[in-house]
Amino acid sequence: MFERPLNREATVADVARRAGVGKSTASRALGSYGSVSSEVRLRVLAAAEELDYRPNEVARSMNTGRSRTLGVIVSDIENPYFSVATRGITDAANASRYNVILANTSENLEAEIHAVRVFLDKRVDAIIVAPSSAYQIEHLKAIRTSGRPLVLLDRKVPGLDAVSVEVSIAPAAHEATSRLVELGHTRIAYISSLQTDGDSFAGFPLGISSVEDRLHGILDALKEAAIRPDPELIRFKVVTMERTAEVIEELLGLADPPTAILASDSTIARDILLALRERDVGIPANVSVIALDDFPWSPLTGPPLTVVSPPIYEAGFAAAVAAIDAIEERTAKPVALQARVIYRNSHGPAPTRSVG
Amino acid sequence: MFERPLNREATVADVARRAGVGKSTASRALGSYGSVSSEVRLRVLAAAEELDYRPNEVARSMNTGRSRTLGVIVSDIENPYFSVATRGITDAANASRYNVILANTSENLEAEIHAVRVFLDKRVDAIIVAPSSAYQIEHLKAIRTSGRPLVLLDRKVPGLDAVSVEVSIAPAAHEATSRLVELGHTRIAYISSLQTDGDSFAGFPLGISSVEDRLHGILDALKEAAIRPDPELIRFKVVTMERTAEVIEELLGLADPPTAILASDSTIARDILLALRERDVGIPANVSVIALDDFPWSPLTGPPLTVVSPPIYEAGFAAAVAAIDAIEERTAKPVALQARVIYRNSHGPAPTRSVG
DNA sequence: TTGTAGGCGTTATCAC
DNA sequence: GTGATAACGCCTACAA
Numbered sequence: 001m002f003e004r005p006l007n008r009e010a011t012v013a014d015v016a017r018r019a020g021v022g023k024s025t026a027s028r029a030l031g032s033y034g035s036v037s038s039e040v041r042l043r044v045l046a047a048a049e050e051l052d053y054r055p056n057e058v059a060r061s062m063n064t065g066r067s068r069t070l071g072v073i074v075s076d077i078e079n080p081y082f083s084v085a086t087r088g089i090t091d092a093a094n095a096s097r098y099n100v101i102l103a104n105t106s107e108n109l110e111a112e113i114h115a116v117r118v119f120l121d122k123r124v125d126a127i128i129v130a131p132s133s134a135y136q137i138e139h140l141k142a143i144r145t146s147g148r149p150l151v152l153l154d155r156k157v158p159g160l161d162a163v164s165v166e167v168s169i170a171p172a173a174h175e176a177t178s179r180l181v182e183l184g185h186t187r188i189a190y191i192s193s194l195q196t197d198g199d200s201f202a203g204f205p206l207g208i209s210s211v212e213d214r215l216h217g218i219l220d221a222l223k224e225a226a227i228r229p230d231p232e233l234i235r236f237k238v239v240t241m242e243r244t245a246e247v248i249e250e251l252l253g254l255a256d257p258p259t260a261i262l263a264s265d266s267t268i269a270r271d272i273l274l275a276l277r278e279r280d281v282g283i284p285a286n287v288s289v290i291a292l293d294d295f296p297w298s299p300l301t302g303p304p305l306t307v308v309s310p311p312i313y314e315a316g317f318a319a320a321v322a323a324i325d326a327i328e329e330r331t332a333k334p335v336a337l338q339a340r341v342i343y344r345n346s347h348g349p350a351p352t353r354s355v356g
Numbered sequence: 357m358f359e360r361p362l363n364r365e366a367t368v369a370d371v372a373r374r375a376g377v378g379k380s381t382a383s384r385a386l387g388s389y390g391s392v393s394s395e396v397r398l399r400v401l402a403a404a405e406e407l408d409y410r411p412n413e414v415a416r417s418m419n420t421g422r423s424r425t426l427g428v429i430v431s432d433i434e435n436p437y438f439s440v441a442t443r444g445i446t447d448a449a450n451a452s453r454y455n456v457i458l459a460n461t462s463e464n465l466e467a468e469i470h471a472v473r474v475f476l477d478k479r480v481d482a483i484i485v486a487p488s489s490a491y492q493i494e495h496l497k498a499i500r501t502s503g504r505p506l507v508l509l510d511r512k513v514p515g516l517d518a519v520s521v522e523v524s525i526a527p528a529a530h531e532a533t534s535r536l537v538e539l540g541h542t543r544i545a546y547i548s549s550l551q552t553d554g555d556s557f558a559g560f561p562l563g564i565s566s567v568e569d570r571l572h573g574i575l576d577a578l579k580e581a582a583i584r585p586d587p588e589l590i591r592f593k594v595v596t597m598e599r600t601a602e603v604i605e606e607l608l609g610l611a612d613p614p615t616a617i618l619a620s621d622s623t624i625a626r627d628i629l630l631a632l633r634e635r636d637v638g639i640p641a642n643v644s645v646i647a648l649d650d651f652p653w654s655p656l657t658g659p660p661l662t663v664v665s666p667p668i669y670e671a672g673f674a675a676a677v678a679a680i681d682a683i684e685e686r687t688a689k690p691v692a693l694q695a696r697v698i699y700r701n702s703h704g705p706a707p708t709r710s711v712g
Numbered sequence: 713t714t715g716t717a718g719g720c721g722t723t724a725t726c727a728c
Numbered sequence: 729g730t731g732a733t734a735a736c737g738c739c740t741a742c743a744a
Contacts, residue, residue, distance in 0.1 A: 009502070011720095011721055011722085012721065012722070012723095013721080016731095021730080021731080022730060022731035022732070023721095023722095023731075023732085024723085024724085024725095024730075024731060024732080024733090025729080025730055025731065027721095027722070027723065027724095028723095028729095028730090031722090031723080033723090034724095034729090034730095035729060035730090036729070036730085037729060037730090040729080040730085054473070054476065054477050055477060055721085055722075056477070056479065056720090056721055056722070057477045057478045057479065057722095058414060058417045058418050058423065058478065058479045058720090058721080058722090059418055059720070059721035059722040059723090059736095060721080060722055060723075061414045061722090062412075062414050062415055062418050062720090062721080062722070062723095062736055062737070062738090063721080063722045063723045063724085063735080063736050064722085064723070064736090065736080067414065069457070069478075076443065077433070077439050077442050077443050077446070078436070078439050078440050078443045078652070080434070080436070080439075083433050083434050083436075083439040084434050086433050086458070087432065087433050087434045087460060090433070090458060090459070090460050091460070094459075094460075099457055099458075099459075099474065099478065100457065100458050100459075101425070101455055101456065101457045101458070102442070102446060102455075102456050102457070102458050103446070103450075103455070103456075104443060104446050104447070104450075117410070118455065120410065121410050121411060121412070121413045122413045122414065122425075122455065123412065123413065123414045146365070270652060270653060270656060273656050274655065274656065277656070295653070296434075296626060297626060297651070297653040297656075297657065299630065300626060300629050300630065300633070300653075300657045300658065301653065301656045301657060301658060302656065302657060302658025302659060302660070303658060304658070367736095367737055367738085368737070368738065368739095369737080369738095377714075377715085378714060378715040378716075379715080379716085379738090379739095380714075380715065380716080380739080380740075380741095381713080381714055381715070383738070383739065383740090384713095384714090384739095387738095387739080389739095390713090390740090391713060391714090392713070392714085393713060393714090396713080396714085411737090411738080412736090412737055412738070413738095414736090414737080414738090415720095415736070415737035415738040415739090416737080416738055416739080417738090418720055418721075418722090418736090418737080418738070418739095419719075419720045419737085419738055419739050419740085420720090420738085420739075421720080
């Protein structure tokens with residue numbers, strides 16, 4: 001059924017022969033560089049048309065060393081955060097006639113290292129990655145030593161020669177937290193899927209900028225309200241639905257349980273909502289929920305979710321623009337992206353406590 | 357900042373020189389084919405290690421004619437349907453050491469044609485596409501004449517030499533419709549984003565299998581219940597949020613408005629829910645809603661959405677497996693995929709009519 | 713088992 | 729303005 005027919009594709013040599021010119025002349029006419037007499041150009045173009053000539057991009061890449069391809073490494077394209085960012089990346093890439101090659105890592109460092117190696121072997125022109133670790137970065141350094149631009153999506157890694165496209169979440173996270181405090185909440189939990197590694201500060205991890213950013217926003221708001229943050233309420237490495245359910249169970253079982261929960265991303269938010277619903281915990285009657293991430297269905301959850309909405313599409317777009325600018329040796333101007341709070345109905349006044 | 361260093365990557369020739377052997381011997385040792393004495397193999401491998409040699413996949417592609425790359429063309433990676441399918445594709449591709457290159461078309465035929473051309477120029481080994489039209493298929497035929505396998509995701513196109521990975525929706529659509537009928541619904545609307553073109557049957561388009569499939573399930577169920585389908589309640593080409601709102605407005609304004617609405621996919625479902633909520637139409641009190649598609653947030657909408665859930669990840673996975681089997685000239689066994697109904701709370705008894 | 717000599721299709725160099 | 733000719737890095741006869 002799928003036997004490969006032997007009719008070879010036409011090459012420059014074929015076109016040249018048919019047009020009665022030399023190979024290099026044909027190549028010049030087709031590639032529109034160097035100088036060709038307009039008469040010859042027309043003849044070559046006509047021959048190409050007749051033979052249905054299409055340049056072999058692989059051969060072209062081999063010779064130029066460029067592939068017009070961007071390698072994109074995300075943890076999971078199913079996650080709306082990354083699918084939206086990827087759409088931004090492909091749209092920007094497309095506009096500059098670049099292509100996008102995709103790899104999922106499932107937040108697995110080994111997979112990320114592998115993806116980098118494969119992309120480098122395939123001679124992508126640049127790599128855009130949302131790195132899973134801020135500490136194991138030899139493979140990322142290898143990208144730079146190979147001479148290719150590296151763009152970090154959403155996370156900044158210190159000591160790495162790379163462009164970072166960051167969305168500032170802190171101000172919006174601060175605003176959302178302050179709003180909760182205004183509504184009487186003093187026990188505010190934060191649940192994150194982040195795989196922490198490396199140093200920590202007052203029990204909280206440090207190093208991956210987007211986390212610091214979210215946390216700083218939250219902690220600053222608490223500090224301003226003279227609320228001492230309780231390490232018990234800050235949970236990292238919550239990666240599965242089961243783990244989320246456990247954490248919710250633990251939090252609700254606390255002597256002084258949280259009255260509000262902040263979710264680091266949309267997947268965590270979903271699992272939290274699921275766990276709360278299973279336990280018939282009223283939202284926002286018993287506990288307020290705010291997601292520090294947005295997704296297409298957030299207006300339609302029950303109840304409609306209050307979110308901190310980061311401009312992810314724009315971040316992806318900017319990342320690809322930065323990558324392409326670097327490839328083509330233009331100096332890019334960094335864009336400043338800010339998340340904003342969208343108030344809906346999943347947050348409300350803190351419930352009055354049964355025990356004073 | 358991004359100056360390209362001049363330290364060339366090591367090539368087979370470099371490795372050969374360092375190991376003190378010929379180019380082809382080194383090549384054999386590295387590629388583990390042909391015969392090499394184990395002593396020489398070790399020497400070559402050591403040299404490669406020392407030089408940090410990595411094969412140039414572009415050069416390899418150039419003379420094998422294969423790129424170990426799958427081209428994937430979807431309308432929008434932001435759509436959970438396609439992001440989940442793409443995850444399935446990349447997972448299957450990865451397992452066989454293939455890569456995935458991605459293009460979005462926004463349901464635009466021109467963009468699809470362009471993507472096919474670019475992928476062919478880049479010498480992908482196969483193309484997986486959810487085609488936007490069942491009639492304009494010259495570009496798809498070009499894939500086959502180029503000698504590359506073509507796999508159609510979710511849609512079957514008659515007269516095209518391609519493998520189709522289909523999910524049978526009809527039985528589940530039939531079941532869901534019958535359930536609505538049991539609950540007293542006789543006015544059941546179907547809203548689809550599909551860009552119809554070509555022939556139609558009794559006012560309904562034909563040719564794109566997945567649509568036929570959904571429609572047949574619905575129409576058969578109505579027929580069994582002796583309910584005459586009303587063309588007024590079947591709407592195609594509903595592609596924007598604004599258009600969805602208009603259609604909802606029109607439907608609700610009908611003399612005999614629908615008491616249940618079937619949404620063809622999750623995006624339409626979202627827009628329908630949004631439009632109904634804006635008009636304060638109670639779900640399912642005033643109108644039942646069922647989506648003929650699933651997505652991660654369906655259990656958490658307000659109210660939790662009753663859906664026809666197709667195994668999309670599996671469909672994507674199967675599509676990539678089929679593509680790779682065809683590339684490697686294995687005969688693939690087609691997989692039968694079935695959607696199933698997940699009953700939740702967005703459907704209920706038909707409201708009693710004010711006017712008999 | 714090993715090495716030499718092409719060839720893949722393009723772009724780049726340099727005489728003419 | 730044009731056309732041989734040589735790269736790019738790999739694989740693969742074929743010969744030794």
